[in-house]
Amino acid sequence: MSTPGSSTTPAATVQEYKIRVPKNVKKKYHVMRFNATLNVDFAKWTHVKMERENNSKEFKGAEEEMPKFGAGSEYGRDMREEARRKKFGIISRKYKPEDQPWILKVGGKTGKKFKGIREGGVSENAAYYVFTHAADGAIDAYPLQEWYNFQPIQRYKALSAEEAEQEFGRRNKVMNFFSLMLRKRLRGVDDADEEDPDEKKAKGKAKKDLKISEMDEWIDSDDASSDSGAGEKEKEEDSDSGAKKKKKGKGPPPKKKRKVNDEAFEESDDGDEEGREKDYVSDSSESESDHETKTNKELKGVAEEDALRKLLTSDEDSEEEQEQKQESEHEDEPTKEGEERASKLTKKKKKTDETKKDSSSDFSSDSDTEPEAGNTKKPKKSKNADKNAGAGASGAAGGGGAGAAGGEAAAPSAAAAAVAAAAAASAQQPPSKRPKLDASYTECGVTEEAVRRYLARKPMTTTELLTKFKSKRTGVSSERLVETMTQILKRINPLKQNINGKMYLSIK
């Protein structure tokens, strides 16, 4: 080790190279350094361009650009500025283009971009030479001037502080984010429809299928339904957004399922999706899931409560309300519905007339339409669009006709409407429930006997009658009470007379 190179063993092969340091070379040698993880292979480079970064604008800073000559220019401005700065002790450094970092572009426009920043301190205590073989077998040593550390320039935009904060806030919502991404991707597919129009078409078709199937359901149920129901149906048919809402309202479980399926079959063919969609339709219509039935029940409860409220509140209130509702209903309806509505109104009018003159026909006629009305509501509820709206519609279904009649004979119709509403509410009960109710309607303390007694004593409105029993009953739900009452009233078939705009029931 310590002995100089002359003491090489004879077995060793010694190669000797002359080293020269060429002078008068204009070239300046620099090192470009890349991190190994960047996988830069110089041998693979084809079109590489390099230039110094132009930072002169940044160097000059935020100084407003003044024209150097012509309009708007000042004579000798630069000099004056310089002098002024010198007065304040600011000596501006000159911009040195040779001190700027290198910009390296590999592989044309789309290739990688690097920025080479000069490193200091590398050749402070030592000098670096690069040894290359010259043509005559000697070694040429060139001194290295600078070291440049090349780093890739990121071509994407980094998040700002606020954006980063926002994203950070989302970090725990994994599932939400997932669905969001999915939605984004779906939307992206929609946007870039050139990418795979087939898939999109399939999806659209599937959606449409779904819609149609649902509407089918309504159509056969909606034949002789009240005008409000028809109106709503029409509206939903018309507006695509309505359809979407309806789909959303279908209840979470099918929706979720659909989403998962979408995710799984995103790149599948038309046939697959169609088959699946059919599955989905049958799923919702034939075998309703637990959740759905539950929502149905809930909705019904709300509707009944609405009806009850109508019964319980004073008649004037109810009248106003109904009229309001009806008005709004009418306003909402598209004009093309006018004919249909008119026919229905006449029908209703006839009905109310009947109510007035003959009570027995009234209830029977009502009961004719009742089951249909009940059916009408059912799909609407399964659609679960809006609980209040559903309830309002159901209320208006009964009240619509009455209100229309109220236009002519304002006073009596309201009470009739209340009765009708009660009847409608009772009709809404699923058919499976009714026999049970018939059998045990006396259980809630409201007996036919008692009602008869009350009515025989003096004429009463339905509201008064209900309050009588309401005070007595124990632990009976109000809708149950209303149901029972309507049953009993139907059975008793009391005499109806209008006094001061209220319908009084009585038995002779």
Next chain:
Amino acid sequence: MTELDLSNTGRGVWLVKVPKYIANKWEKAPGNIEVGKLKISRVPGTRAKVQLSLSEAVLCLKDPGEQSIPKEHKLDVSNVNTQSLGVFSHIAPTNTDSVVPETENLYMEGRIVQKLECRPNDDVTYYKLKSESIKKASMPQRQVQQLDRIVQNFKPVSDHPHNIDYQERKKAEGKKARDDKEAVLNMLFAAFEKHQYYNIKDLQKITRQPIVYLKEILKEVCNYNLRNPHKNMWELKPEYRHYKQDVPVETKEDKNSNSDTE
């Protein structure tokens, strides 16, 4: 953006780290002589030994009083793994101030395949060199000196040379004579063709007219700005202007300011 000459890209080169004292010698050495020899001795079974021995010519190349440097060095060879190192060269433009920037020629000179570090052998010459450099480094840069008399490095002068110069120049120029008004106007218009705004002092320098006379003329054809974007500057009245493009708005403002002041 200049294309990088990639003709030498595939070439493998060595990166050699040498002590400064060798680099100094090599810098001084003329280009045509041999500055050293690289010996690679391969013994089968062991790693190749690389040695650097400087030539006599380089060793003798020294200033008087400079320490002699060791002749033999060994080179530690290591591979470059953690980085990809390349060597490129460029021919710097000779005069950077030229209006048309010269195109820089860029060459890729090769890929660094091996890194060699030059280490001196532990011998007397090296230690002498080191001790000398340490001694030099430990010497204080400034030393106290005692003076036996006052050193006066500033003497009062009655008239400074640049003042004398100025006076002479002024005298040579003579008094500013009032020129023909036409001539002055021509000068002014020529000046305002180049720039829009002028300070009166600059105009005086350009036209070489007495300031009172100049002001008289300026008041005829120019507006004086009192507000800040171009405070205390003269500009031509709108009717004399030849540039139209973005001036109108400014002109209005200027008019307003003038009417305000007058």
